[in-house]
Amino acid sequence: MLRAKQMSRLLIAASRDQMQAVIRELYRQHICHIEDFVEDGDGEGFRIGMPLADADEISSKLIKIRAIKNTFGLSSEDLPVELKRSARDLRALVDQDLPAIQEDVEALVGRRQKLEAALREHEQRIKELTPFTAVPIDLGMYRGYAGFSVFTGRIAGDVEISAPHERFFSDTVPSNFIAVITPNDYREEVEKDLLEARFQAVPVPDEEGSAQSCIETHAGEAARIREELALIQSRITEMKTRYSEFLAACDELLTSEVEQAEVPLRFATSDESFLIEGWVLADKVAGVRESLDAVTGGRVFVTELEVTETARVPVEYDNPSFAQPSELLMDTYSRPKYDELDPTAVLAIIFPVFFGIILGDAGYGLILLAASWGLGRFITSDAAGRLLTVLRNASISSIIFGMLYSEVLGFALPWEPIIFSRHLNIGAHATGHGPEITGLLILAVWIGIAQISLGRVLNAINHHHHHEVRGVAAQLGWLAAMWGILILLWSMAPIPYMPDLTGMAPVVAGLNGGGVAGALICLAGIAGIACESALELVELPTIISHTMSYTRLVAVGLSSVAIAMVVNYIAIGMLIGPQLEHFSALGIVLIIMGVLVFILGHALNTALGLLGGGLHSIRLQYVEFFTKFYKGGGIKFNPFGIKSKFLED
Amino acid sequence: MVDPVMTLTTVEMVEASQIGMKSLAAALAVVGTGVAAAFAEYGIGSAAVGATAENKDVFGLVLLLTVIPETIVIFGLVVALLMLF
Incomplete structure (x- = not known):
């Protein structure tokens, strides 16, 4: 807790004939984060390694399998595992069965593409022919005249044409249809008349016989193609259900083989030997050494290197189980560095508390708790699961604070608020003493002071860890400046729920003893900050602004209470209540409207509460808390290998 | 000669108008800071979405940058609350 897991830096060296055995063992163990070898001038004869001999062949097989999986729309993550296969059996099957499956799939997909193209062609033809069904003329009759011009197309309505012509107009098809035949001499006049009537030409389809019979032929063909397509689908x-597990297992096997075949690209190799540099959890070093010795018959050299200050150590979280879901929130910001404090556990406690302080309503808490439980039954992905666990904790905290504030969906619970009241006086007949705004705001400021102080102390510990005296002094300076300002304020004006120092005798320039002490502490703090870097002094106003920022805990929460109470007042006080007293037909409609307003209003407020509560609590951590001590930018510990799902170990 | 009923009504009117002024002032505080926060976040937010599309890893950082101006509206809200209650 508060620190990442201890890592050891390993150097593994062996002769090249042991390479495959070493790679396979490291892959199987899935515990070594390999560091890429970078060639520089003085590599002492070492170069980046070449992939193993069969890498190309395995890659091309893998591409085929992925192509088939794509055709089937398969995802290995969603597949349940029925039986685990042994890698050796599967390897034999890959060579034996895969080509046949691939051939079948390719043939089916090719046929499907051809049929789909043909189907589109027929559908297009039917579309082109449809307007011509309005006129009882064979399609052949529209073509092949030397002395006549034919116009066919859509038109808004029937049109008067002055030149000699013959025309058919029909409004039985969508956007009407018109066919006009005229001697070539009058062609331009007719065209002009037609265009004025907003005529849109439709070319005559290249077919014989009546339009209706052509359409029937095409429709028959299309139906036949659809049947065949359904058969192919x-x-x-059927192939998908039969082979999905086999394909997923093949994918896993070949992916692992490709990874193993290509990993020498990250090694340093010479003609005779190879070197691997990597990171292993400190308590696993002995195990790695023993297992590598076993698979190579002792012909491998494994040694632990010193971890230098500049080393880019990968980070694996070391948190108690309650804090693990919050690692997601940490990764969203940035993973901690190896040598700094990991605040995940603090975040895991404070985030739900802040959420509860903001939302603080037993009703909304229960709704969100039910939502997180309900969604959790459908969602299998790891990240979403963690997010739901965080939401669950936050909703439980919200229920607890709801009981303390005595709030459920904006109504009061049958007891008086145990801590500060947030009940607003909304509505014409509202009575009560209203919310205790001052108390709540000062509570929020106290929380801010506490969290900011904690942040500064954590930063001082970080600096102490690196033996940076000036850094420690600066952090103590920030603490002194903040508390100095506070003492100064307490000595100047009485503030409820805060110490009152106004009663002390005045000493100098209108300041009393407390005020002088506060000013001195503040000045000493500023000196401490300047000790590390004078530029930091421009950040001094953040002492006030960051502390004040915590008042959002109250402000956002009160706005949510206000919405809930307004919804209740409109739904019950204005719509439902009066109608229940004097029953009428119109009253029933108003009651139904009231129920709708109630449900929609509270649904909206639940969503707003989730957004407001979630975003503002996490923002207070990211902006106000983390900026005091946390840098982040650590590398994720990503051990070589995968967790096998479809294969036996 | 001062009419006592008239005086009472005038006092009531002044009180009511003071409550109204207070509410207006509170509304102004929230409106002004709300518009300011929205305007600030508009620029940062669009840049943030662009940056996230380029590189997903910066999501945490840009979320942080986007929400920084929100403090403005929170201050407005706090001032409004202090005025009203």
Whole structure:
């Protein structure tokens, strides 16, 4: 807790004939984060390694499998595992069965593409022919005249044409249809008349016979193609159910083989030997050494290197189980560095508390708790699961604070608020003493002071860890400046729920003893900050602004209470209540409206509460808390290998 | 000669108008800071979405930058609350 897991830096060296055995063992163990070898001038004869001999062949097989999986729309993550296969059996099957499956799939997909193209062609033809069904003329009759011009197309309505012509107009098809035949001499006049009537030409389809019979032929063809497509689709589905697990297992096997075949690209190699530099959890070093010795028959050299200050150590969280879901929130910001404090556990406690202080309503808390539980039953992904656990904790905290504030969906619980009241006087007949705004705001400021002080102390510990005296002095300076300002304020004006120092005798320039002490502490603090860097002094106003920022805990919460109470007042006080007293037909409609307002209003407020409570609590951590001590930018510990799902170990 | 009923009504009117002024002042505090926060976040937010599209890793950082101006509206809200209660 508060620190990442201890890492050891390993150097593994062996002769090249042991390379495959070493790679396979490291892959199987899945515990070594390999560091890429970078070639520089003085590599003492070492170069970046070459992939193992069969890497190309395995890669091309893998591409085929992924192509088939794509056709089937398969995702390995969603597949349940029925039986684990052994890698050796599967490897034999890959060579034996895969080409046949691939051939079948390719044939089916090719046929499907051809049929789909043909289907589109027929559908297009039917579309082109449809307007011509309005006129009882064979399609052949529209073409092949030397002395006549034919116009066919859509038009808004029937049109008067002055030149000699013959025309057919029909409004039985969508956007009407018109066919006009005229001697070539009058062609331009007719065209002009037609265009004025907003005529849109439709070319005559290149077919013979009546339009209706052509359409029937095409429709028949299209139906036949659809049947065949359905057949092909059912065969693809059948193949998918039959082979999905086999394909997922092959994918896993070949992915692991490709990774193993290509990992020498990250090694340093010479003609005879190879070197691997990597990171292993400190308590696993002995195990790695023993297992590598076993698989190579002792022909491997494993040694632990010193961890230097500049080393980029990968970071693996070391948190108690209650804090693990919050690692997601940490990764969203940035993973901690290896040598700094990891605030995940603090975040895991404070985030739900802040959420509860903001939302603080037993009703909304229960809704969100039910939502997190309900969604958790459908969602299998790891990240979403963690997020839901965080939400669950936050909703429980919200229920607890709801009981303390005595709030459920904006109504009061049957007891008086145990801590500060947030009940607003909303509505014409509202009575009560109203919310205790001052108390709440000062509570929020106290929380801010406490968290900012904690942040500064954590930063001082970080600096102490690196033996940086000036850094420690600066952090103590920030603490002194903040508390100095506070003492100064207490000596100047009485503030409720805060110490009152106004009663002390005045000493100098209107300041009393407390005021002088506060000013001195503050000045000493400023000197401490300047000790590290004078530029930091421009940040001094953040002492006030960051502390004040915590008042959002109250402000955002009160706005949510206000919305809830307004919804209740409109739904019950204005719509439902009066109608229940004097029943009428119109009253029932108003009651239904009231119920709708109640449900929609509270649904909206639940969503707003989730957003407001979640975003503002996390923002207080990221902006106000983390900026005091946390840098982040650590590398994720990513050990070589994968967790096998479909294969036996 | 001062009419006592008239005086009472005038006092009531002044009180009511003071409550109204207070509410207006509170509304102004929230409106002004709300517009300011929205305007500040508008620029940062659009840049943040662009940056996230380029590189997903900066999401945490840009979320932080986007919410920084929100403090403005919170101050407005706090001032309004202090005025009203």
